[in-house]
Amino acid sequence: MSEQRRSTNARAYRMGKRAEDVAETRRRIVEAAVRLHGTVGPAATTIAGIADAAGVTRLTVYRHFPDDEVLFDACSAHWLGAQRLPDVERWRAEADPAERLRVGLADLYRFYRDGVTMLRRVHRDRAELPATHQQRLDDTDARNRDALLEVFGTIDQRRAALIGHAVSFWTWHSLCVDNGLPQDAAVEAMTALVMG
Structure with missing residues (x-):
């Protein structure tokens, strides 16, 4: 295998791994927010609390969810996706x-x-x-x-x-x-x- 091809494969692997890590971090943040919404309620849920529960920094939470509405959308979709909704x-x-x-x-x-x-x-x-x-x-x-x-x-x-x-x-x-x-x-x- 040529050096150029090895370099391309390594770059593709790193990019794929980074995308997986980003998705995993996002999932942990959403699940932490859902847990807090279900235990203390949305009003008492803080970004600091979500970050702590997800094992990330507050900056990481803000990077994934720049405002409350985006975070609440993700939490609602996650929670509702696990429910049997009225038909x-x-x-x-x-x-x-x-x-x-x-x-x-x-x-x-x-x-x-x-x-x-x-x-x-x-x-x-x-x-x-x-x-x-x-x-x-x-x-x-x-x-x-x-x-x-x-x-x-x-x-x-x-x-x-x-x-x-x-x-x-x-x-x-x-x-x-x-x-x-x-x-x-x-x-x-x-x-x-x-x-x-």
């Missing part, structure tokens, strides 16, 4: 309004139950989140509400308000966590309230 299209397959409510709320409440540790802290610290993420939470609630509401045809303010209340994380938390209602009973209670 709104499956809800829409239900033509009967009461059944759609049951299917949709059961799916949504299962997601809340499975992610309660993170979701409780994110919703608690909502005011401290980047504005785009606050809007994303609102948009998700609106999308869920609308998917359950659209089957009714004529939409009245009372029904829209009750379904909006039913899809709220805090409604589920109050019923199932704070007051110990079994999840299926919470689904039935909210369905009865909306249909009544």
